[in-house]
Amino acid sequence: MIPAAFEYHRPQDMAGVLAVLEEHGDDARVMAGGHSLIPMMKLRMADVPHLIDLQDVGGMSDIDVSADTIRIGAMVTQADIIDHAGLADAAPILREAALQIADPQVRYMGTVGGNVANGDPGNDMPGLMQCLDAMFTVVGPDGERDIPAREFYEAAYMTAREDEEVLTAVTIPAPKGGYAYEKQKRKIGDYATAAAAVQIVKDGGNCASASIAMTNLSDTPVYSEDASNALVGTSVDAAAVDAAVAAMLGDIDPTEDNRGPVAFKNHVAGVILRRAIERAWSRA
Numbered sequence: 001m002i003p004a005a006f007e008y009h010r011p012q013d014m015a016g017v018l019a020v021l022e023e024h025g026d027d028a029r030v031m032a033g034g035h036s037l038i039p040m041m042k043l044r045m046a047d048v049p050h051l052i053d054l055q056d057v058g059g060m061s062d063i064d065v066s067a068d069t070i071r072i073g074a075m076v077t078q079a080d081i082i083d084h085a086g087l088a089d090a091a092p093i094l095r096e097a098a099l100q101i102a103d104p105q106v107r108y109m110g111t112v113g114g115n116v117a118n119g120d121p122g123n124d125m126p127g128l129m130q131c132l133d134a135m136f137t138v139v140g141p142d143g144e145r146d147i148p149a150r151e152f153y154e155a156a157y158m159t160a161r162e163d164e165e166v167l168t169a170v171t172i173p174a175p176k177g178g179y180a181y182e183k184q185k186r187k188i189g190d191y192a193t194a195a196a197a198v199q200i201v202k203d204g205g206n207c208a209s210a211s212i213a214m215t216n217l218s219d220t221p222v223y224s225e226d227a228s229n230a231l232v233g234t235s236v237d238a239a240a241v242d243a244a245v246a247a248m249l250g251d252i253d254p255t256e257d258n259r260g261p262v263a264f265k266n267h268v269a270g271v272i273l274r275r276a277i278e279r280a281w282s283r284a
């Protein structure tokens with residue numbers, strides 16, 4: 001498939017990006033790794049008369065790890081996340097999840113910013129970032145603002161980012177405790193049928209805090225406060241896990257597609273979440 005004709009822009013700084021966005025409005029779109037946008041353009045599902053390549057815009061390719069926070073520039077690739085030793089120590093769930101995205105070819109180009117900004121319910125990082133309580137920084141004509149990941153997703157491909165804003169960084173509090181990213185997919189390189197991100201902090205024999213989000217089971221990622229709270233104060237025994245799974249099944253809203261009917265997706269969601277909770281607890 002060949003995309004419709006478009007004009008290619010390659011600004012050298014963010015001011016240049018914002019100027020093209022302002023000039024062309026809805027007709028302009030930024031491109032990071034291009035591994036979601038270009039296929040959409042080729043399938044004629046995205047019409048982008050003005051394509052703005054972000055590759056030459058500096059300042060968005062760093063990973064900064066400090067004792068309390070981790071800041072990941074929007075142009076950091078999934079491969080960068082996998083290769084960064086400091087990040088793997090500070091937030092191993094990021095590496096565990098990134099390794100389950102697509103294949104190495106995609107991961108060398110696909111960026112964190114593109115993955116979370118796209119609003120594709122199948123992308124793995126939005127749910128992961130909700131689990132980690134991330135903050136997304138965007139910049140636009142009115143300056144910079146921060147949007148919590150848990151408030152960012154409105155519907156499939158609809159987010160709280162305005163069209164003329166660019167996502168520049170993702171910041172997360174340094175995660176504590178045990179973690180797991182579990183993903184069920186039909187084959188290597190596929191998007192999730194269901195995926196779960198879980199972080200659990202243990203105090204003595206009990207769960208002190210928990211955070212749970214799931215992917216590709218609604219038109220947005222689903223962070224479930226009820227599922228997370230179902231574990232808190234328990235020894236994460238079978239009854240608590242059952243309660244967490246039941247709460248999550250109440251919050252997701254899967255639809256039938258080529259990954260299966262609704263009953264199957266609910267079943268897979270339960271199996272995957274149970275596995276993720278058990279593994280996170282075993283590492284807590």
Ligand code: FAD
Pocket residue numbers: 029030031032033034035036037038039074100101102103106109110111112113114115116117118122123124125165166167168189190191192
């Ligand atoms: P692009 O394709 O460049 O952009 C995607 C969208 O985000 C566009 O609308 C663009 O305008 C917007 N955008 C990009 N950067 C910014 C920014 N900084 N600010 C504002 N808007 C921005 N992903 C998964 O999570 N899990 C998978 O299992 C998976 N499997 C895949 C399999 C294949 C075969 C392919 C081709 C892709 C797969 N992907 C998967 C998607 C891949 O991870 C994408 O690369 C990623 O989702 C988008 O990142 P990108 O940098 O390529 O973004």
